[in-house]
Amino acid sequence: xxxxxxxxxxxxxxxxxxxxxxxxxxxxxxxxxxxxxxxxxxxxxxxxxxxxxxxxxxxxxxxxxxxxxxxxxxxxxxxxxxxxxxxxxxxxxxxxxxxxxxxxxxxxxxxxxxxxxxxxxxxxxxxxxxxxxxxxxxxxxxxxxxxxxxxxxxxxxxxxxxxxxxxxxxxxxxxxxxxxxxxxxxxxxxxxxxxxxxxxxxxxxxxxxxxxxxxxxxxxxxxxxxxxxxxxxxxxxxxxxxxxxxxxxxxxxxxxxxxxxxxxxxxxxxxxxxxxxxxxxxxxxxxxxxxxxxxxxxxxxxxxxxxxxxxxxxxxxxxxxxxxxxxxxxxxxxxxxxxxxxxxxxxxxxxxxxxxxxxxxxxxxxxxxxxxxxxxxxxxxxxxxxxxxxxxxxxxxxxxxxxxxxxxxxxxxxxxxxxxxxxxxxxxxxxxxxx
Amino acid sequence: xxxxxxxxxxxxxxxxxxxxxxxxxxxxxxxxxxxxxxxxxxxxxxxxxxxxxxxxxxxxxxxxxxxxxxxxxxxxxxxxxxxxxxxxxxxxxxxxxxxxxxxxxxxxxxxxxxxxxxxxxxxxxxxxxxxxxxxxxxxxxxxxxxxxxxxxxxxxxxxxxxxxxxxxxxxxxxxxxxxxxxxxxxxxxxxxxxxxxxxxxxxxxxxxxxxxxxxxxxxxxxxxxxxxxxxxxxxxxxxxxxxxxxxxxxxxxxxxxxxxxxxxxxxxxxxxxxxxxxxxxxxxxxxxxxxxxxxxxxxxxxxxxxxxxxxxxxxxxxxx
Numbered sequence: 001x002x003x004x005x006x007x008x009x010x011x012x013x014x015x016x017x018x019x020x021x022x023x024x025x026x027x028x029x030x031x032x033x034x035x036x037x038x039x040x041x042x043x044x045x046x047x048x049x050x051x052x053x054x055x056x057x058x059x060x061x062x063x064x065x066x067x068x069x070x071x072x073x074x075x076x077x078x079x080x081x082x083x084x085x086x087x088x089x090x091x092x093x094x095x096x097x098x099x100x101x102x103x104x105x106x107x108x109x110x111x112x113x114x115x116x117x118x119x120x121x122x123x124x125x126x127x128x129x130x131x132x133x134x135x136x137x138x139x140x141x142x143x144x145x146x147x148x149x150x151x152x153x154x155x156x157x158x159x160x161x162x163x164x165x166x167x168x169x170x171x172x173x174x175x176x177x178x179x180x181x182x183x184x185x186x187x188x189x190x191x192x193x194x195x196x197x198x199x200x201x202x203x204x205x206x207x208x209x210x211x212x213x214x215x216x217x218x219x220x221x222x223x224x225x226x227x228x229x230x231x232x233x234x235x236x237x238x239x240x241x242x243x244x245x246x247x248x249x250x251x252x253x254x255x256x257x258x259x260x261x262x263x264x265x266x267x268x269x270x271x272x273x274x275x276x277x278x279x280x281x282x283x284x285x286x287x288x289x290x291x292x293x294x295x296x297x298x299x300x301x302x303x304x305x306x307x308x309x310x311x312x313x314x315x316x317x318x319x320x321x322x323x324x325x326x327x328x329x330x331x332x333x334x335x336x337x338x339x340x341x342x343x344x345x346x347x348x349x350x351x352x353x354x355x356x357x358x359x360x361x362x363x364x365x366x367x368x369x370x371x372x373x374x375x376x377x378x379x380x381x382x383x384x385x386x387x388x389x390x391x392x393x394x395x396x397x398x399x400x401x402x403x404x405x406x407x408x409x410x411x412x413x414x415x416x417x418x419x420x421x422x423x424x425x426x427x428x429x430x431x432x433x434x435x
Numbered sequence: 436x437x438x439x440x441x442x443x444x445x446x447x448x449x450x451x452x453x454x455x456x457x458x459x460x461x462x463x464x465x466x467x468x469x470x471x472x473x474x475x476x477x478x479x480x481x482x483x484x485x486x487x488x489x490x491x492x493x494x495x496x497x498x499x500x501x502x503x504x505x506x507x508x509x510x511x512x513x514x515x516x517x518x519x520x521x522x523x524x525x526x527x528x529x530x531x532x533x534x535x536x537x538x539x540x541x542x543x544x545x546x547x548x549x550x551x552x553x554x555x556x557x558x559x560x561x562x563x564x565x566x567x568x569x570x571x572x573x574x575x576x577x578x579x580x581x582x583x584x585x586x587x588x589x590x591x592x593x594x595x596x597x598x599x600x601x602x603x604x605x606x607x608x609x610x611x612x613x614x615x616x617x618x619x620x621x622x623x624x625x626x627x628x629x630x631x632x633x634x635x636x637x638x639x640x641x642x643x644x645x646x647x648x649x650x651x652x653x654x655x656x657x658x659x660x661x662x663x664x665x666x667x668x669x670x671x672x673x674x675x676x677x678x679x680x681x682x683x684x685x686x687x688x689x690x691x692x693x694x695x696x697x698x699x700x701x702x703x704x705x706x707x708x709x710x711x712x713x714x715x716x717x718x719x720x721x722x723x724x725x726x727x728x729x730x731x732x733x734x735x736x737x738x739x740x741x742x743x744x745x746x747x748x749x750x751x752x753x754x755x
Contacts, residue, residue, distance in 0.1 A: 105502060246702060247589075248590065
């Protein structure tokens with residue numbers, strides 16, 4: 001006799017329950033909340049070899065406490081991994097946030113410990129209480145994240161090509177002078193500049209996407225001026241053709257055409273200096289000098305910001321140790337991060353040490369050191385931090401999309417900015433409605 | 436010498452099954468039903484954990500507002516709001532239109548190309564086996580390699596295609612991925628290139644089952660090649676054609692890898708198809724409820740298309 005093998009309702013329910021339980025349990029991996037380790041768990045986006053590991057080793061040597069640094073890739077997927085891990089109860093004590101959109105979500109969703117009282121109690125951390133040029137992220141007046149780095153923008157010059165063109169290295173200049181200079185630098189086999197600095201940011205400073213009365217601020221003439229400047233320089237052959245930028249996906253590899261002498265001026269920030277003092281991986285035979293961001297008639301913001309925010313997971317079981325580590329990172333331990341181009345947010349190191357750390361070994365071989373000293377320190381770049389974070393990813397995307405359409409010549413600057421304005425306004429209204 | 440054992444006496448008539456024997460509890464010599472389920476369990480668990488639960492979660496999420504970082508307690512039921520928003524979202528409808536264009540051009544051309552190639556390779560062609568492998572290769576190559584190669588081939592200034600067109604004296608050459616007018620056609624071109632080999636393999640296997648007696652009868656009746664194709668080959672291939680259309684349409688509606696790798700939906704939003712729009716809303720804007728609603732709408736669209744395709748072929752196959 002063949003036994004009947006049809007599924008009874010009870011068996012089905014049992015199997016489903018068992019499978020469900022197993023599936024649920026399978027989500028509890030090694031990083032679950034079950035048994036947090038005694039080692040401090042730190043997640044950051046900078047490769048361990050570019051400073052974090054040396055910093056962690058320094059902390060262990062100073063305190064005897066063990067720290068594990070886990071690197072995540074600072075892109076959409078990497079940040080999603082961090083968010084999922086934080087929500088899923090993975091053993092993370094300290095973590096980093098780099099982009100405004102991630103900060104908006106994490107800071108507003110209870111994923112960051114309130115650090116206000118600890119900062120107030122520590123005189124060395126007083127700059128974090130400053131609200132005029134904030135170095136900390138605040139939610140409802142409470143500090144939830146501390147900037148570990150300052151990232152001033154600057155314009156790098158290929159010195160060989162600049163000298164060939166007989167142009168003086170600018171120390172202070174306006175956007176009009178910038179445009180005239182890169183037009184002069186352009187030649188038959190090279191472009192004057194890779195791109196244009198964000199002159200709307202230079203004019204308007206922090207929170208420049210948001211109108212004071214609410215909604216989008218893209219109807220401010222500063223945005224149209226920026227869009228027009230980029231388009232006219234590209235059309236004139238003074239700026240790198242944006243069709244090539246898109247076709248070769250150069251936004252992520254700007255250093256390659258700079259090192260190959262395809263353009264003379266490169267608007268960028270210190271984290272890209274690592275490509276310029278590494279002869280083995282990025283060979284080149286010219287010196288690089290720095291010039292400040294050009295100013296406009298309306299403002300002299302540098303365009304750079306305080307960044308690389310460090311936060312403590314409120315679910316951490318080692319909050320005191322986590323705070324000790326955070327404090328070490330922003331004060332005594334900041335030195336090793338210089339190699340990755342991370343200038344400390346606080347003035348905890350002498351300028352000369354910072355300069356030496358950022359430029360690396362044998363700086364004279366690769367850089368006009370004096371120009372970097374001036375640009376980074378003597379002339380004190382005016383940094384800012386955005387405090388309004390409504391619909392940042394949506395605005396960032398539409399701004400990028402319309403800029404691309406304009407700079408490849410398919411849309412006029414006026415139409416492109418009008419489109420950004422309309423789409424950004426809709427995104428902000430939707431964000432506020434849902435908040 | 437080996438003796439054959441005596442035959443066993445005939446078994447007594449089996450008693451009427453009881454509940455106990457049906458479940459195997461009453462007779463320990465009978466296999467237990469749970470053993471079968473135990474063998475099925477690993478696969479069942481996989482389907483449950485990686486298909487069924489996520490599918491049901493998407494259905495549930497589409498009626499909520501959730502940004503992931505607020506945790507499970509942050510899930511807010513919003514009823515049909517996501518679907519109402521979707522109905523008036525120009526971004527979604529533009530993406531849907533692009534998906535229809537992308538799938539509507541790439542899939543039929545892939546199927547037609549596959550059919551032509553299969554008919555060619557089914558004949559007496561020298562090096563037929565090698566040619567089959569060559570044409571099938573793009574289907575098994577990783578999407579990253581395909582993307583990188585086509586990025587170089589279609590570079591507006593230094594790419595092979597535009598260099599060739601320029602050498603032929605053509606002007607105003609396509610900007611391909613750096614043009615909002617040409618980026619989608621470029622993706623369609625790649626989709627056809629990478630899918631034709633697969634379609635031809637499926638058709639080749641169907642052609643090997645072609646009813647030879649009908650061809651012989653047609654020959655005797657004096658039917659030409661075109662008449663044979665129209666009256667015998669095409670109807671006999673109809674189930675295969677429907678299979679290819681349905682599976683390729685589903686694949687095209689979910690096309691994501693190449694777009695994410697090459698254009699990221701641009702320039703502008705020129706290549707933002709529904710799957711990429713869903714990704715943007717979910718993983719860039721953290722609007723997981725809305726992204727789930729987009730997924731549901733896509734599912735309904737693809738289902739409708741599948742049913743229509745299925746109904747359209749009824750009565751047109753050789754055996755109907």
